[in-house]
Amino acid sequence: MEAKTGAHVAILPSPGMGHLIPLVVFAKHLAATHSFSITFINLTTDSSAAQSSVLSNLNDVGLSSVQFVDLPPADLSDLPSSAKIETRISLTMFRSLSSLRALLGDLTSKFPNTVLVADIFGTDAFDVADELSLPKYLFFPSNATFLSLVCQLPALDTKVSGEYRDLRELRLPGCSSPFPGKDLVSPLQDRKDAAYAWFLHQAKRYPRADGIFVNTFEALESQALQFLKENRASFPEVFPVGPLTLEQPENDSDCLRWLDEQPPGSVVFVSFGSGGTLSYEQYQNLAHGLEKSGQRFLWVIRTPELTEGPAAFFTVESKGDPKAYLPEGFLERTKGVGMVVPSWAPQTRVLAHAATGGFLTHCGWNSTLESIQNGIPLIAWPLYAEQKMNAILLVDEIKVAIRPKIQEDGIIKEEEIERVVRGLMEGEEGKALRAKMRDLRDAAAATALAEGGSSYGSLVNATQKWRSNV
Numbered sequence: 499m500e501a502k503t504g505a506h507v508a509i510l511p512s513p514g515m516g517h518l519i520p521l522v523v524f525a526k527h528l529a530a531t532h533s534f535s536i537t538f539i540n541l542t543t544d545s546s547a548a549q550s551s552v553l554s555n556l557n558d559v560g561l562s563s564v565q566f567v568d569l570p571p572a573d574l575s576d577l578p579s580s581a582k583i584e585t586r587i588s589l590t591m592f593r594s595l596s597s598l599r600a601l602l603g604d605l606t607s608k609f610p611n612t613v614l615v616a617d618i619f620g621t622d623a624f625d626v627a628d629e630l631s632l633p634k635y636l637f638f639p640s641n642a643t644f645l646s647l648v649c650q651l652p653a654l655d656t657k658v659s660g661e662y663r664d665l666r667e668l669r670l671p672g673c674s675s676p677f678p679g680k681d682l683v684s685p686l687q688d689r690k691d692a693a694y695a696w697f698l699h700q701a702k703r704y705p706r707a708d709g710i711f712v713n714t715f716e717a718l719e720s721q722a723l724q725f726l727k728e729n730r731a732s733f734p735e736v737f738p739v740g741p742l743t744l745e746q747p748e749n750d751s752d753c754l755r756w757l758d759e760q761p762p763g764s765v766v767f768v769s770f771g772s773g774g775t776l777s778y779e780q781y782q783n784l785a786h787g788l789e790k791s792g793q794r795f796l797w798v799i800r801t802p803e804l805t806e807g808p809a810a811f812f813t814v815e816s817k818g819d820p821k822a823y824l825p826e827g828f829l830e831r832t833k834g835v836g837m838v839v840p841s842w843a844p845q846t847r848v849l850a851h852a853a854t855g856g857f858l859t860h861c862g863w864n865s866t867l868e869s870i871q872n873g874i875p876l877i878a879w880p881l882y883a884e885q886k887m888n889a890i891l892l893v894d895e896i897k898v899a900i901r902p903k904i905q906e907d908g909i910i911k912e913e914e915i916e917r918v919v920r921g922l923m924e925g926e927e928g929k930a931l932r933a934k935m936r937d938l939r940d941a942a943a944a945t946a947l948a949e950g951g952s953s954y955g956s957l958v959n960a961t962q963k964w965r966s967n968v
């Protein structure tokens with residue numbers, strides 16, 4: 499086989515749409531704007547239309563510069579059903595190492611100048627990169643504040659003796675608002691669980707990366723980025739390259755057609771990301787709250803769960819028909835005012851639509867960036883992963899979101915939902931949040947992504963080394 503001399507990037511996303519989407523966008527930038535050739539490695543078992551549509555974004559770059567390779571699915575059948583998502587994802591990556599080794603071996607004979615980019619749960623792949631003497635980078639699909647927690651986790655692990663959830667607060671550099679221990683990222687909530695051991699294992703390996711890309715931008719998180727810069731002695735160089743968000747192709751979905759008929763800025767979009775599900779009781783309250791608010795809404799519904807947790811993480815499809823769980827008569831009563839979409843909506847197009855005026859979100863970081871790019875203010879309703887940390891950042895620090903009050907039993911009442919939806923769409927608070935969001939939107943467009951902008955420059959900086967390896 500003839501060896502190619504141009505720089506080539508092997509991209510390894512861990513399972514989950516929230517990891518896949520920003521890496522698809524990153525790959526697209528590397529190929530289309532920076533002329534690298536890409537191998538995009540897929541080790542998920544999700545064959546949903548949503549995933550195929552996300553991956554198809556890379557097709558328009560041209561097949562000569564992007565190739566897709568599926569690795570055989572890892573067998574997790576020995577895991578108990580109680581195994582947490584971070585354990586499942588880390589083990590999927592770990593158990594794929596031998597097929598990854600074979601693939602990277604083949605790729606490096608074809609492309610001697612190969613760089614590996616793994617993500618937040620993919621640091622075990624660094625061993626394979628070392629065996630093959632490849633540069634290895636990490637792509638962190640969330641924000642710099644969360645990355646600063648990961649950077650400090652190995653030290654916290656030795657310093658803090660009890661459970662983090664019992665800490666009244668933890669201060670993170672670059673963020674003046676304190677984080678209550680119970681709101682830290684999910685795998686830190688139980689130090690005896692395997693998910694904590696896996697998360698710590700990943701965190702301890704981050705310093706081995708030659709550099710870390712983070713999906714944020716200077717104007718959004720300048721202080722957290724500054725902290726990471728100051729830690730260069732113990733932590734790799736951090737490159738803010740955001741906001742990297744997906745441009746979904748034009749399509750004529752029912753929900754976009756419905757939005758076309760609504761007045762500008764009148765609709766609140768309600769969605770809990772690719773894996774978020776609510777309890778049956780919470781699902782009912784949300785339906786009643788939206789109805790009582792009298793506001794127009796577009797709600798992506800998923801079958802409610804009787805057990806807590808991101809059950810839908812490995813596939814975005816709902817189990818059963820989520821409409822069957824709506825309150826009786828809900829669809830008839832809200833006809834014309836609201837629309838429900840089972841499982842999946844073309845979110846970036848919805849947020850870019852002129853009729854959309856607010857977003858009730860689980861605070862996933864991709865959703866957050868997509869909202870920022872469209873200047874849409876938020877209702878913060880975090881569920882799991884680092885979403886509660888993101889909610890604190892959005893409500894207290896960046897001040898672009900309202901957060902509904904949660905009762906002692908963990909439920910948000912319908913009256914509270916009605917209050918926050920009205921407040922966001924009609925109230926003075928909503929106006930202030932919208933103005934702040936629009937400023938951020940402009941900052942993102944003008945300073946981050948445009949040629950000469952901070953994120954653009956950061957990516958050029960990092961990748962210059964890759965070219966000079968040729």
Ligand code: UDP
Nearest residue numbers: 516519771772773842843845862863864865
């Ligand atoms: N998404 C979408 N349609 C949906 C739900 C989610 O297109 O109905 C996309 C959304 O635009 C975002 C990603 O899936 O890019 C979800 O990522 P995020 O980080 O917000 O949350 P996660 O799914 O990881 O919890």
